[in-house]
Amino acid sequence: MDKSWINKPRLSQDYILGVKNFLDFAFGKLKVYVLKCPCNRCCLLKLKSREDIDGDLMCYGFLSSYTNWVLHGEDICVTGNTRVPSDIASVELDSTRTLLDDLFPDISTNNDGGYEAGSSENPMDTDRPSTASGSCEKGEGFDELLADYNQELYTGCTKFTKLSFILKLYHIKCMCGISDKGISMVLDLLKEAFTHAKLPDSFSDMKKVIRKLGLSYESIHACPNDCMLFWEADAKREICKVCEASRWKENISVKSTESGSENKKSKTPVKVLRYFPLKPRLQRLFMSSKTATHMKWHATSSNNDGKLRHPRDGRAWKEFDKKYPEFASDPRNVRLGLATDGFNPFGTMSSSYSIWPVILFPYNFPPWMAMKQTSMILSMVIPGKHMPGNDIDVYLQPLIKELKELWSDGIKTLDASTKQTFDMRAAIMWTVSDFPGLGNLSGWNTYTNLACPSCNFEGNGERLRHGKKNCFMGHRRFLPQEHVYRHDKNNFDGKIEARSPPATLSGSTVIHQLEQVNVTLGKNHGLVGVGRKRDRSGASGSGTSSTTQQWKKRSIFFELSYWEFIMLRHNLDVMHIEKNVFDNLVYTFLDDKKKSKDNLSARKDLRELGIRADLWPDDNEKYKAACFTLNNDGKDNFLSVLKNVKLPDGYASNLSSCVDVKSRKLSGLKSHDCHVIMRDLLPVAIKNLLPTDVTSAVVELCQFFRDISVKVLDTDELDKLQDRIVLTLCHMEMLFPPSFFTVMVHLVVHLTEEAKLGGPVPFRWMYPIERALGHFKSYVRNRAKPEGSICEQYLADECVTFCSMYLNDIETRFNRYGRVDDRPLAQTSIRPNSELPFIFPNLGRFVGAGQVYTLNHVERQQAHRHILVNCQLLDPLREKYKSELWSKPSQQSKRSRANDIDREMHLNFAKWIKQKVEVNELDGITDDLRCLALGPSEKVVKYTAYNVNGFKFRTIERDADLKTQNSGVYVAAETMSYASSRDPNPITGTVAYYGNLVEVIELNYYEVFKVVLFKCKWADTRTERGYKMDAYDHHMVNFSRLLHTGDNAEDEPYILASQAKMVYYVADPCKEEWNYAVHIQPRDVYDMGDQNDSEQFDDALCLYEDVQDDAAAALSDPYFGITFFLLVCPCNLVFYPPVTNGKTPEEEASAETEASVEAQEEVAAATEV
Template sequence: MDDEETIWINLPKFSERYVGGVEAFIQNAFPKFSVGDEITCPCKNCNNRKWYRADVIYNHLICSGPSTLYANWVYEVSLRSDRDSEDLIDCETNINFGDTLDEMLHRTNGPNDDVKNVFRHVQEGKQPLYPGCAKFSRLSFIVRLYSLKCAHGISESGFGDILGLIREAFPQAHIPLSFNAAKNIIRDLGLDYKKIHACPNNCMLYWGENEKENSCKTCGVSRWNIVEKEGTSNNDPKKLIHKVPKNVMRYFPLKPRLRRMFMCEEFAELMTWHALGRKNDGKLRHPADSDTWRAMDARYPHFSSETRNIRLGVAADGFNPFRTMNTSHTTWPIILVNYNLPPWLCMRQENLILSTLISGPESPSNNIDVFMQPLISELKELWEEGIETYDSFTSQNFRLRAAVIWTISDFPGYAMLSGWSTKGKLACPVCNYETSSMYLKHSRKICYMNHRKFLDPEHKWRFDKKRFNGDVEMGGCPEILTGSDIEELLSGYINHFGGDPHLRKKRKIDSPFKKKSIFFDLPYWSHNLLRHNLDVMHIENNICDNIIGTLLNIAHKSKDHVNARYDLQDLGIRKELHPIESGDGTRVEIAAAIFDLTKEEKDIFCAVLKNAKLPHGCASNISRYVHTKERKVSGYKSHDAHFMLHYLLQFAVKKSLKPEVAVPLIRLGAFLRGISAKVIDLSEISRLQKEIIEILCQFETIFPPAFFDVMVHLLVHLCREVQLGGPVNQRCMFGIERYLNKLKSYNRNRSKPEGSIAEGYLADECLIFCSRFLNGNEGATQLRSCPQKQEFPIGTRRNKDGTAVHLEESELKACHQYILFNSASKEIESLIE
């Protein structure tokens, strides 16, 4: 564009021709580019990244002038009102973006139709609830009212009656006429779920090509329960029956939920934290620092070149929605974790995505793949084709793709998701076919020992026959099966899901693989280095049970009993611990082991746990689980076991046990603290790996073989997973289990728990989305105050009346000292400044 054409842009901003040009631009631009009553501002400061009304954009252009990137576009719009949006954007610029013309047009055009539809509904929802209302907008009031319906179990008819009463009392209020109208407003925002019918024997879904089937193709069971309608006088059989599906799965579509992450400018910026905001110093702080993430980047550069593409983790676990142990019912949700976010946000409850809700009352077991078909299908589309998405932070459209990097589950869930059986002689999925296991005839269980094979080839313990199993250990570390190896092993394998439950029990498969996992349908899955995570939370819980139960000799929890001593006798090791039978064979005596505690020592052990004073918020009241009279510890939760292993056990064993036993247990606590750190130095991983191998070898010389269940053995593989996957706290079940507790709170209908959970989640999801999108207006404040969106920061305490707590001088000094002694040097310097 020459100087003659751009004369009004180059003129002083107070001149009449410049003001006229700005007015012409606004007059021509709003009919073509507005969403509601706003368009993106092309001034130098906003750079087409922020949306404003006409009067605001007029002031910006008068004060600051147009951005050099969009000066030609502003001029073209001011002159030609009859051109369409593509022609207006397709103008010459003085800046070379380094892209093709198609890519440049793709970057600079406005939101796509789906995003515009959401923006339009939100814009309409910003209208005040009634003329002059400053506290609620129309949308915020509807969302708040809908959340109360789900929180307090109000029926749909009751909700409709409440809407009618409000309209009758306040005729000027802009609210929907019925429950369905209110639900449609929420559905138009992309907040909805699908009900997919399933075979009651978990054989198939009535989805896709099978959507119109009326009976299962595998077992032949009917899709419907036939219920007769009441109060009908017509004898027509078609009118006297009502079809009710026998099994219903609820699926929450993933694509619209991923799109919504980029509609909020602040959240869209966080979605690139892993690439732009992460500190890259060689330490493990985030999964983006791990080998699995880097290997995917190297193998798929087209995927990794777009920093907004999303990496997901898939978590699955079952829970009882009734909060009572006398009711046997298991609901299985499948939850997605967004790893693009910073480590302090990716496991927060409001950022977890509920993908699938599998109805009970029984666990889907290996048939979980049947229910994951819609999710896997959508993930394949997101990898191969992607979806058109509008980024509010950069005001650009881009092609969004997503990939799953691993799964998170407990050990039985590991078997359901991976297909490898986690029971029997080959229970360890990492050691696979080279798992060292042994059946104990008297204890009637399988133990997993022989950890000397993980030692260095020249280590002296490999040749120590007396302290171990009587043999020299010449074996090496087992080779790990890659995804390609598993695909080759299972080539031609045909999965058999569902069927008659009685026939399923009779089916016997000798291979440790019970199925080929549905995740192998994803094109990249076989190349992922870490496909399934071992859950540290459940490993710690089981190890804590073994240690405390054995040391305190708790009934049914101790691993040292008469049968365990007979196992030692069969193995021919530790002869001093073999049982001694009386002459008549009616009585058996066993000698005290090195880890046995006297009554006084048990009292000391329990007193340490009972009298421990813990900082508020770091753990529950562990003292209530310590029963001093019975000299036992029971009833503690997973996080209590985590805290005891990491911090309290070392003090208890130091005061009550001999050094030969206390030292390995103290070293175990230090190891668990090392792998659970939020920041891990790569050089520490090899040291921790050697440490845990030696600890397990020491345990083999102390505890009986019955102590070594598969959970104890899995400790040897945790360092490898830290290197492949990053910090433990972002790959374990702690955050997922807390989220399951939140899902339980949504259940308001005992006859249909999954339906209540789905509706409650939908209401909470709507609140979170609107509070982010409406940030900065009065409606957002009201949404944040809703009890459905609560935040629970660890270590905080608030008075019930909301008043501040006044600290005495001594308390203030104690807090000040604590901060100084527990902060890094740079943090102290910043505090002093």
């Protein structure tokens, strides 16, 4: 029986006929209803019906190794052509060799490919640094490591050595969170099953091997009252030199029954600081060939358009370089950010236990690496159970000591990219923390009416008598001096505002203010000569008394000689600021009894201040609702928007679970949920529910947080943004009571200035830090000793994470893809040299099984036409066809004829080019053009899901059963539009189209190339009945008014999948047919501007080598996350009005007569000229 068809293209006639004959033979001979499916996916493992096997063979192809069809009625016959599938894995180069090369650069390779200790011939060896591997010096441990590397896992094993197998097994443990007990049981099972393998005797032995590749940490005892550390000169002290508390826990004496003597347990310290030395960890970043080049990215990459994409683009970084040119001259010197925050390791609100890790992150890395968990360095774990508070400086001493050494002397380090040693230096650029943490790190008191650190002693906080809180108003001082609001007493606080904005605070000013501050750290000690009671006087001067009350200490960071000259020392955290502003807004709208800022106390404070008499309570303490308070119907509409909205997969949590419509309450919202609501949903939810002035102020505030949080900032736009936010806060002062303006609301006014100094907010907010803290919380296995559990697990995780950069044949944190796996599948072609796969690049990946589908004539015509319109190779032929149409005689006017010719080209160009190619009437037709002209197969594979451009697209039918929405499609297309059937001058321009995904099809041009198309239902964005923008510039679409039905030949329902961007729709609570279209950005895509220099991307994962550099909007290293190409794909659409234009045939005929007369007049005029 002929079997040559099984390797032919699936849509070829030979393959289709072969499948039919195969099924006829198998089911005819065996007389059964189901057989094993021989497709490439089932591999003879599943029983299926004839129809299912037919579909699978058309979709996935025939298993090429199955040539003796013994399972389908053929006799057993072993021939030379029969190929037996082999399960033997190919031998791969052991990647641990490169790992050892980088960790131990001064060892040489022996003749057998193994390793042996030796000396390098490099004359620089006298200056070479010691290895950065903590405990692994040249000695017994080093020799054991080499012995494990050179030992086969078992006799004859070429894929694994004992070391590489242990490394990968431990990597699986850390990646999957397997407990020590679980991996011990796995190890016992492996030993029992494979007695000949050289496996470690126990999990403890395996951990010892891993430790030789890793680093270590130091345990430093601390005073129970956080007064001091027992280290260096005080290492042997038994009691605290400040409070005289013992460093040890009380020992319980146990009397021996035999000798009558007392046995004491070993001494146990009360508090232990776990410190992870910084120097060897920074050395590793340069000693590794995987990261050494990236540590110089900040200096080697260019920023051509001057926008802020990285901290190196901010003014603080640039001024630091000017101040210290010697430090800036070597790009390998490290710039660090420091972050800290506390968390409860037990995850229960009933427990008040608080652990404070300190995390460092190197800003030398490019944007797609800098804030990843794999780049962060855990510096120390400050023990609980109480937070360190103002005494955090006690625990920062070891880090500050190392930082001073790294700044002044540096440390000899090997640069793996150049194979040279250099003196590596490092500096802290700033700190990142929440607002209370900022007070702990800086020493500024954040709980008084001078809480704003940026305003310093020029702050304008005021203590509210009845609310018993500090309020921070007076934002008119940030307006220009001539602004009308400065003289408006009635709508503000009853005063004229003549003050200037607070002066920028310099480091020298801070040092001057700290001259009179003398603090003894420790829980039992406070400011000298000053009680610990909070200042209630409202003093705002800069004298000695108020200074010592406002400054709680002199920050330990000022021991760094450069700290005084850093322009941005402590960052305001946008994450927590936005969360607090959201809470103030939403709970005030909902009039929440516990969280609303508008209550009886707030109304009494209005009366106390003598402003807004219409809101004062009466004698019975009753007061009317304010303009910003929603009534019950408004609350229901507001909450219904949040309850019913469907967000894209992974965009936020399930908001509907946080909404209780019945009790009209919100609960359980995370910070990121508030970020999404504030940015996208709040402006929609409150529209038409509140007065215009309230809505406008809130929408402007939401827009501010949206603009300030983007990955790329424009300094000119930041200036405009600052002007807008000052006006917004002034408008809100006219509407909301003083109690609304907590310090977190006031801090909003300083965010734009910090963005100019430090660069984009995502490098300076707490989201990545909070994720890291959540990861640390998962380390806690021993609840009795949470700090030790965290440190031990982090040490193992740190080692495995570093080593996993060298493991290419296993999934690691560096090579795994994120939530959206849009890696392109291999493009198969019977003509490998075809250019068409690069004209229509294969971007994206199908999700789920496909279904073979036959296109009808109209669908095939529409899909094929869209391919031809978007293929620039056909431009000369389009001009040729257009010339032929113009050369034909016609009685129409020139104006009417242009319209008809364009319509003719749109509808019949595919037919014309096919006829010309079939009769060989065109010269220079390549095989690619011939393939395009003949058109695709009518057999396509249809899917319901497709990942592309960093988005998960799902058909609207599939979305219906899910709680997420991934069917919204947006495309901006060059469109030729006619106003009417007689319009002689079509307008060509970029038009935005909004639609819903209906189908995903893979169009197949007979295996020469394949193209994935999206079929969508498009809203009519050409008219106001289908698309409009509201007063706040929000996009609104109406899907009851479609652009076309997609059933007619001239309709354009298809687009290339690579052209699609995602939007999601939020139903308008007041207009049922209208939806708000919200644009979203994919994760891990970075706009690096006009990037022409590709040197920085030498190690990048290039999906298509022939793609131009300027076609890529972002590239990343294959070891450090996801790479997305944002290709500029042409998208051309032509939409014509209906031929009749809504007229009767008589009216149309009359219009043609008028057009003919006009044409004659035009000809006459032209003749006269």
